[in-house]
Amino acid sequence: MADLRSAFLNVYSQLKSELLQDPSFEFTDESRQWVDRMLEYNVPGGKLNRGLSVIDSYRLLKEGKALTQDEIFLASALGWCIEWLQAYFLVLDDIMDNSHTRRGQPCWFRVPKVGLIAVNDGVLLRNHIGRILKNHFRGKPYYVDLLDLFNEVEFQTASGQMIDLITTLEGEKDLSKYSLSKHRRIVQYKTAYYSFYLPVACALVMAGENLDNHIDVKNILVDMGIYFQVQDDYLDCFGDPETIGKIGTDIEDFKCSWLVVKALEICNEEQKKVLYENYGKPDPVNVAKVKALYNELNIKGVFEEYESSSYEKLVTSIDAHPNKAVQAVLKSFLGKIYKRQK
Numbered sequence: 001m002a003d004l005r006s007a008f009l010n011v012y013s014q015l016k017s018e019l020l021q022d023p024s025f026e027f028t029d030e031s032r033q034w035v036d037r038m039l040e041y042n043v044p045g046g047k048l049n050r051g052l053s054v055i056d057s058y059r060l061l062k063e064g065k066a067l068t069q070d071e072i073f074l075a076s077a078l079g080w081c082i083e084w085l086q087a088y089f090l091v092l093d094d095i096m097d098n099s100h101t102r103r104g105q106p107c108w109f110r111v112p113k114v115g116l117i118a119v120n121d122g123v124l125l126r127n128h129i130g131r132i133l134k135n136h137f138r139g140k141p142y143y144v145d146l147l148d149l150f151n152e153v154e155f156q157t158a159s160g161q162m163i164d165l166i167t168t169l170e171g172e173k174d175l176s177k178y179s180l181s182k183h184r185r186i187v188q189y190k191t192a193y194y195s196f197y198l199p200v201a202c203a204l205v206m207a208g209e210n211l212d213n214h215i216d217v218k219n220i221l222v223d224m225g226i227y228f229q230v231q232d233d234y235l236d237c238f239g240d241p242e243t244i245g246k247i248g249t250d251i252e253d254f255k256c257s258w259l260v261v262k263a264l265e266i267c268n269e270e271q272k273k274v275l276y277e278n279y280g281k282p283d284p285v286n287v288a289k290v291k292a293l294y295n296e297l298n299i300k301g302v303f304e305e306y307e308s309s310s311y312e313k314l315v316t317s318i319d320a321h322p323n324k325a326v327q328a329v330l331k332s333f334l335g336k337i338y339k340r341q342k
Contacts, residue, residue, distance in 0.1 A: 008052060011076035012044050012083075018135055019128055038108070038121050042087040043080075045103050050086060050199050051079030053333070057203035060328045071206075077136050078202040081129045081150065085194060088125035089157060091118055096165065101246075126154075142205050149201055149211065153193045160189025167256050173280050175264060178256045184226060186256060192225025200329055220317050220330055227310045228337050233258040234303045235342065237291065244342045251290045254280030259294060262302055271297065311338055 016039055020032050027035075058075040059067060067075075093099075094107035095118060101107065109118035129150060137143045164186045167177060197218050201211055211218075236248030237259055250257045263275060274293050278286040294300075311334070318330045 004052065004055065005048065007072065008048065008055065008076050008079065009044060011073060012080055015077060015080055015132055016043075019131060022131060035124065038124070041105075041111070042091055042108055042121075042125070043083055045105075046083070046086065048079075048083060049336075050195055051076075051083040053199035054079035054082065054202045056332060057200050057329045058206055060332060061203055061207045061325050063325050074136060075203065075206060077132055078146070078206065079199070081132055082194070082198055082202070084125055084129050084132070085150070085154065085198075088122050088129075089161070089194075091125065092122040093161070095119065096161075142208070145205050145211070146202070149198070149205060153198050153201075156189045156193045157191075160186055160191070160193075164190055164256070168254055173254055175260070175276055175279060178261050178264065180258075180261050180265070183256050183258055183261050187226050187229040188222055191229050192222045196221040196225035196228070196333065200333070203329070214326075216317075216321065217326060217330070220314065220321075221333070223310075223317070224314060224330075224333060224337070227307075227314065230258045230303070230306065230310075231337065231340060237294065238300060239342065251279060251287045252282045259299055259303075260290075263294060263297055263299060266297055266302070267293070307339070 016036070019039070020027065020036060055072065055075045058071070062071075090102060091108050094102055095109050095116070099107050100110065108114055108121065109116065114121075130147075133143070133146055133150070137146055140146075163182075167182065167186065200217065200221055201214075204211060204214055204217070233250065233255075235244050236250045236255075236257065239248065241247045250259075260275065260279060264272065267275065271293055274289060278289040278293075281287070314334055318327055318334070321327050321330065
């Protein structure tokens with residue numbers, strides 16, 4: 001895994017240097033340094049799961065055939081396109097959410113002298129994806145399919161972000177708007193398509209597959225993405241901050257979290273009153289009351305039940321898939337997230 005990661009990071013360095021020498025723009029030293037620093041700060045710093053998954057998935061689709069250097073490079077380049085997409089979303093998300101830290105450092109827009117220039121940096125990050133695809137895939141028969149895939153998933157993600165933002169609108173703190181179907185819709189569009197479907201779709205396209213023949217794969221991966229987000233919602237409240245690397249604030253932020261939706265579903269009128277009075281308030285006393293109610297309702301147990309039934313459903317769907325290589329890709333994804341602690 002360490003070799004795979006370092007080879008993957010080498011591809012990042014190559015892509016970055018191509019972007020910094022892009023012939024369509026006359027760079028000055030100052031502008032080149034700006035973009036260089038912006039990329040270093042925002043692109044390679046995460047866990048890189050989405051990007052590495054493209055190589056992993058492509059390898060499994062090739063059923064044990066050794067990959068050529070060229071195949072490894074191209075799969076890595078697509079993986080980096082997803083990491084660039086992620087960086088673009090996060091830079092802009094952090095401004096919208098007025099966040100302070102990301103990946104253990106100040107958000108990019110909080111860095112001195114950056115401020116709202118970060119908006120344009122987000123636009124640049126998005127444009128870099130098209131440059132990378134053009135530089136390395138323009139001659140491929142599946143070039144248009146890749147462009148179409150990235151456009152489609154970006155549209156779905158931005159639309160999911162919109163539902164999330166308008167649901168959580170300040171001043172409209174009305175819990176009755178929150179339901180399981182609303183939670184599912186936000187997660188499906190905002191997270192599942194780009195985090196789960198996109199890496200596998202990139203590998204399928206590169207392997208010469210037509211995505212229209214793999215709607216079932218998309219559905220399974222979207223379900224997996226929803227399961228992943230429910231785990232995230234659970235860990236935000238019950239996870240160990242040391243392990244997950246952040247202190248959860250979903251309760252304070254009035255998030256449409258799976259936990260609050262489930263609590264609303266199973267609580268009595270009196271408990272509902274406690275939720276309405278305390279959810280979405282920044283005071284630790286209010287937060288503690290919500291957590292106490294979650295314990296009273298045994299939300300942990302409800303989550304564990306959800307976790308095992310989701311896992312069984314996913315395994316059943318995967319086993320029903322006719323293609324063994326595709327099954328292996330889906331099982332590899334599921335294995336990485338089942339019962340995770342961070």
